[in-house]
Amino acid sequence: MTPSSPLSSAEARVLDRNSEYLGVSTLQLMENAGRSVADAISTRFGAGSSVLVYCGVGRNGGDGMVVARHLAARKFNVTLRLVGDSRTITDPIVLQNWLALKSMSASVKIEECRDSSQLSDSDSDVLVDAVLGTGVKGKLRQPILRAVQVINSSRGFKVAVDVPTGIDSDMGEVLGEAVRANLTVTFHATKTGLMKAANFCGEVNVADIGIPPEAAIFAGPGDVEAVRVRRSPDSHKGEFGRLLVIGGSETFTGASPLVALAAYRTGTDLVFVAAPEKTAYAISAISPNLISIKLPGESLALAHIRTLREQIQRATAIVVGPGLGQSIKTVTAVSRVLEIIRESRKPLLIDADALRCLRVVKKRLFDQSTVLTPHGGEFQAISGKIPSKDLKVRSSEVKAFAAKSGAITLLKGSTDVISDGERVRLNDTGNPGMTVGGTGMYSLGSWEG
């Protein structure tokens, strides 16, 4: 997600939320957005020009309210038409801007249009479309449809805020009808759908609204919200995943059940742990939530391949590694297991001992359905070199390794580095207390979300 590449509505939302987390509120971004549209209008029209701002009741409408306030302050002749019922403004930051405007009775004329019959053409010099923004799906309904029609049939200069209303900002499709703008001022970066809808956008200006670049670099709440899976009341067991964890040995019992329990906590429906039999019994005793698959013997070996193949076929994702140990038998078995999983093309996460079993990776062994989660020492084992202490250098090392191996690589550390070979993201959450043996495992379990 480089600043210049087009954004999907989901990516735009991630940036807003991460920005909020970093200390730049959505209200501040809204202020900058609205002001940038006011600036674009001010360069084309002067004080005394008439401006009619059409606002929806959501955030795009909130941007429009800011435009109206700034233009009123610059002595434009401003009218604001709310398309909808003001009692349905629920977003606190939109409400805050709405109330600010309501108190500007001397400089802004406000019309609340709850019904499409209240909307008619106008002879304003400028029309601002702040009815609907990014992420809108489905055909337009009244009174919004009527608002689009009266904007289009008016003669003035038409400015769309972020996206012309009626354009799906992701796909570029027209949702029944859409505003035909002369100018679209879009925020932070262009949107994926705008290129396809070029006929509706007119000139496209990209306005910087003060999102910190770090919002696209560091993992934040927006990234978590974006991957959360919604559940419907009629969903059934297994619909949210069957995870298979292959791990454990006589020596290390604890690691694989921890991963399994973490996966439950992230919302995975069913978690199976395949482990050598004594370990498997111990795992079942740890928690009644865990279903164990008992492999005869003391450690993972080629004799288990048939059982594991069946389990792999039934799983929606597989974790290999925690607590396996590194006996010669296990190393051989791990490489065969990884082959089988690769053939199945199922999401695979390789951690801990299984990483050491890989040895130095010299060619493209994986694709993007595989994630490797080494700490520094394991990264050295698979890349052949000690990761640099310098974060910039380390980032490029992880990126280069991800590109070479084909796998998404997460190097754990005081700052985690995550790369798919093209993109690099960092994560700064966590603390030194987490370096206790076994804590690193959580990255695994959590990922199953």
Place this chain on the structure above:
Amino acid sequence: MAQGVDSFRAAVAGAFITGASGDLAKEEFGYHLTPTDLLEHIPKVMNDPMCHKEIHQRNLQ
């Protein structure tokens, strides 16, 4: 990943969740953390990841 999310995005989110859960556990237990302490905080971080903002900002002071 098991729930069908794109692996890169899942990895980025997973890193945040893991660390943030560890930070919430540290609020409770100081540095006397055990792996299971983190586990208990995962649902809170997943439901309300913005709850970590306070810790993030405190760490900067």
